[in-house]
Amino acid sequence: MLSLSGITVRLGGRTILERATASLPTGARVGLIGRNGAGKTTLMKTIIGQIDPDEGSVDMPRAARIGYIAQEAPDGAATPIETVLAADVERAALLAEEEAGAEPERLADIHERLIAIDAYTAPARAARILVGLGFDEEMQQRPLSTYSGGWKMRVALAALLFSEPDLLLLDEPSNHLDLEATLWLENFLKSYRATMVVISHERDLLNNVVDHILHLEGGQTTLYVGGYDAFERQRAERLAQLAAAKASQDAQRARLQDYIARNSARASTAKQAQSRAKALAKMQPIAELASDPTLSFQFPSPDPLRPPLITLDLASVGYDQTPILQRLNLRIDPDDRLALLGRNGNGKTTLARLLAAQLPAMEGAMTASGKMRVGYFTQYQVEELDGEDTPLEHMTRAMGSGASPGAVRAQLGRFGFSGPRATQKVGKLSGGERARLALALITREAPHLLILDEPTNHLDVDAREALVQALNDYDGAVVLVSHDRHMLELTADRLVLVDGGTAREYAGSMDDYTDLILSKGEGRGDGAAQASAKAGGGSGGAARKEEKRSGAQYRERLKALRAVVRAAEKKVEALTAEIRAIDDALADPAGTKGALASVNLSDLMKKRAELEGQLERAEAEWMAAEEAIEGA
Known part of the structure; x- marks a missing residue:
């Protein structure tokens, strides 16, 4: 059992944890959740002894082996498979002793212990974990120094899972993973036998893997039985x-x-x-x-455009004259919701950059509406924000000198940066707040097409739900790349599989794709798998499809209501202008020009009364549509 007794931690003069107390049963799978900045990582570091509490204690069995990923990723000439195998310290020590030429009696003990710990199947087990996290056989043999930071963190995760500690601590393990690796990790953790504490904002992982939720709020903890839905x-x-x-x-x-x-x-x-x-x-x-202003997302609605927004006809795209994707045939309409599926490295970001006109089509044709505006979100935009500037300064600079202060403030307010929040230094904002600012910046011109590449990495569960709602309320088209399956299921109407050097429509549901990934391991969408996806679906798939169909109908209903609002607004403006012109004519008959100059006084009064009635009806239609939108 892991017991937290009155844990208080103060950092930088601020109390992060205050008398946090909980008793976690042996073998429990615990999801540690809380808003960004609540102190989840601080609590986890206190458990492993990296932070000494100012008050209270952490109690667990003395012999318990604790597993936690260090902040520094592994590096050097060692390969991923070597690094993972080295994580089993006892096995590595026994093999080294055997190789050094131990005495015959000791050698017998070594062999007996190696058999007991299943040491001889370790390479196969390590390879399976690495494959699940995206490393094929060739990648497993390359030096760590040839990999990016994200891939190195995958190796660190693989080593941790391979070591099978008695207490497994995971802090946002899916942050460096694509959807396919996230699905594999979730499936792996379901069968993990020891005690586990995982910090995660993935609703599906929290529902499918954990059996307890430890909620951290106001520096204190509350333990709930069940997954995330039960917690809610x-x-x-x-x-x-x-x-x-x-x-x-x-x-x-x-x-x-x-x-x-x-x-x-x-x-x-x-x-x-x-x-x-x-x-x-x-x-x-x-x-x-x-109320929490950090849950504010509201994408401004664009003016309508005729379909299609984009058409790809046998297009290819790549870098330095080398195509990454070829034979691309795709059409995007103003109300489309696309999710791009496929492992990292298959070309999802390359396709997104083509659609955003950041890369040209090398062959074939890409046709885009001349009036289309595109908002493209990537993690790089979050990282490149100037920490010394405020959200107000960022937005003022982005919108240009022609934008009024009111318009700048209004756009910031849509994303929770109202009042003093707009004048905070960006360097002092949380990762989630910086992500919201980046979204505010890319949507400042009300884009017709919104391309979001992993928008949820810095967002907690509540903020992700707010983003889902905002995307469903948004009038434009959406192309989404995300490892958050819950978000894809609730927002995407079309799935596009990027694999094998091309991209094609995926006919199945997200459930079908999940089954395909877990059964194939590699996520290859071959013909048999595609046929299975088309024919399959089961009751779960049917439910998901119905949910997506309902989401599409909801957006259509909102779109129609907003069209009524816009028409009513224009009608009210026109009627108000006519009434104002009649009032001017009544006030100064001699100075009246145009058509009203020849109309007598009684007819002007009669005309004004008719316009007043029309204005009253138009305003009623306007208010009714606004109320319908609010209640939708």
């Missing part, structure tokens, strides 16, 4: 109880204050008033549930 239900019930208790306490407080005010001055009731005053002073206030 229990949390909602608890918040409802708190809200009811606060309402009851507020009413009681008001009654006490009223009694004290009315009876303090009377000699006959002064003692009773003093008694109630003491009771009021001892009453511990129940905290009010505060």
